[in-house]
Amino acid sequence: MSDSQNISAKVAKLYDTYPFPPEPLLDEPPPGYNWRWNWLAAYNFCTGQKAPKQDIRILDAGCGSGVSTEYLVHLNPQAQVVGIDLSAGTLEVAKERCKRSGANRVEFHHLSLYDLEQLPGEFDFINSVGVLHHLPDPIRGIQTLAKKLAPGGLMHIFVYGELGRWEIQLMQKAIALLQGDKRGDYPDGVQVGRQIFSSLPQNNRLVKYEQQRWAMENKRDECFADMYVHPQEVDYNIETLFELIDASELEFLGFSNASFWQLDRLLDKAPELMERASHLRSRELYRLIELLDPEVSHYEFFLGRPPLVKADWTADNNLLAAIPERNPCIDGFPSKCIFNYDYQVINLSEAEVEFLQKCDGQATVGEILAGVDFEVDGVSKLLKQQVIMLTRS
Template sequence: MSDSQKVSAAVAKLYDTYPFPPEPILDEPPPGYNWRWNWLSAYNFCTGMKPQKQNIRILDAGCGSGVGTEYLVHLNPEAQVIGIDLSAGTLAVAKERCQRSGANRVEFQQLSLFDVEQLPGEFDLINSVGVLHHTDDPIRGIQALAKKLAPGGIFHIFVYGELGRWEIQLMQKAISLLQGEKKGDFRDGVEVGRKIFASLPETNRILKREKERWAIENHRDENFADMYVHPQEIDYNIDTLFELIDASGLEFVGFSNPGFWDLERLLGKAPEIIERTKDLSERQIYRLIELLDPETSHYEFFLARPPLTKANWKNDSDLLTAIPEIQPCIDGFPSQVFFGHDYKVVNLSDGEFAFMQACDGNQTVGEILKNVELSLDGVRSLQRQQLIILSLSQ
């Protein structure tokens, strides 16, 4: 057995022992939404406009217990979804989850990322959350998945960040040292870790970090094992992250939490320092941000296979003839106060509210503005906030 096969076998054993994520299985669609898993919303984020088709193919690469897969099926009613994972035990949970909630447009296969070429065809949306960093060769993994992405398709990725997981890394190494020959016995690893945390003084940095950031989810052994006794983990910083991205051969579209990567939120009170960043590259600015705010426990971002057509809506005539509709991933509308696509509270002005109420998917922006007091810049603001989705008029 090769080293790569040994790593894959160990990872599969962990998730056979502790299927992950451990969210409860429901006899109904899952609550809420994750806009990154909604094709309309994700495509709009990446391009600024509505996709031309919704009968797409989606691959959930490393689907685990099917929590994300279930959302992908329910949030994309015209899509064909395939989920792959190494762990037979975890896949059994995923199948039950989707059967119970009526997510019946999904096919599951026990398959490694490295063998994804065995799947027929290409995919318009690939989702890989918390997977690449658990392989022994993430570059090989991302390249294998990139080959299955259709032209104009988008790829949603989540990988760990080293700066925000520093204390986790220390605990992982401590548990490994104490396990000795029992390393690979994941139940023993969880027991060792629990006892360490129970013994550490309240002033201990590792314990304080666990309590303030992770303890609520880690009361479940599945979460604790995934965090502290995983047999394979690679954590990234901006420099190594973009080495991974560049190796994919795909276009970097952007981080899905752009607010975090806004330098103004950190240095807005020091314009002379902002001025010094003018000669820095985009990646250097990202690196500066994470150095100044080392809470980055993960990176979540989109890649794309060109050609990916993008709209900017700067041209007034294009915007006036565009057809707006409501972003599908919001909660509480119609109301002037509701939750936006990222579950942050939105407060609409009277004009914004009237405009959104008129977005029926049939009228153009120009037609709506004949009866609503809102400027074109106001419409652009709604679009930038991901509250409406615009499509080019035919």
């Protein structure tokens, strides 16, 4: 068995022992939404316009217990979804989860990400959350994914960040030292880790970090094991992250938590520093931000395969001719107080509510404005907030 196969076998054993994520199985669709798993919302975020088609193929690469797969099916009612995972035990949980919730447009394959060529065709949307950083060769992994992405397609990736996981790395190493030749016995690792936390002083840095950020979810052994006794983990910083991204030969479309990567939230009181930073390239700026705010425990971002046309609605005539629809990932409408795609509260005016009620995907912005007391600047605001998405007429 090669080193890569040996690592993969250890990873599969972990998830056979502790299927992950451990969310309960429901006899109904999952609650709410994650906009990153909604094709229309994600495409709008990446390109500024509604996707040209909805009857797409979606790959959930490393689907685990099917939490993401279930959402991908329910949030994309015209899509066909394929889920793959290395762990046979976890895959059985995914199948049962989707069966119980009525997510019936999905097929599962017990397959390593490295063996994706065994699946026919390409995919319009590839989701891979928490997978690449557990591979023995993440670059080979992302290149394998990229080969299966169709032209005009999107890829959503989630990988760990080293700066925000420093304390986690220390605990991982401590547990491994105390386990000795019992490494790979995951229940023993969980027991050792919990005993360490219960024995350390309450003012210990590792204890405080665990209690502040992870203690609630780590009550579940599945979560604790995934965090502290995983046999394979690669943590990234901005520099190594973009080495991974560049290896895919895909286009970087942006971080999904775009507001975090705005320097003015950190240095708005120092205009002279902001001026100095204005000369930095985008990757240098990202690096500066994470160095100044080293809480980044993960990176979540989109990649795309050209051609991907980015819409420009700055000219009023283009905006007036566009056809608006409400973003599928808003909650609470037609109330004046709604959640946006990212579950942030937005308070709408009566005029905004009236405009949004007429955004039915048929009339243009200009046609709607002719019948309501609302201005084109207000439409631009709703577009910036991603409350609406637009299609060229």
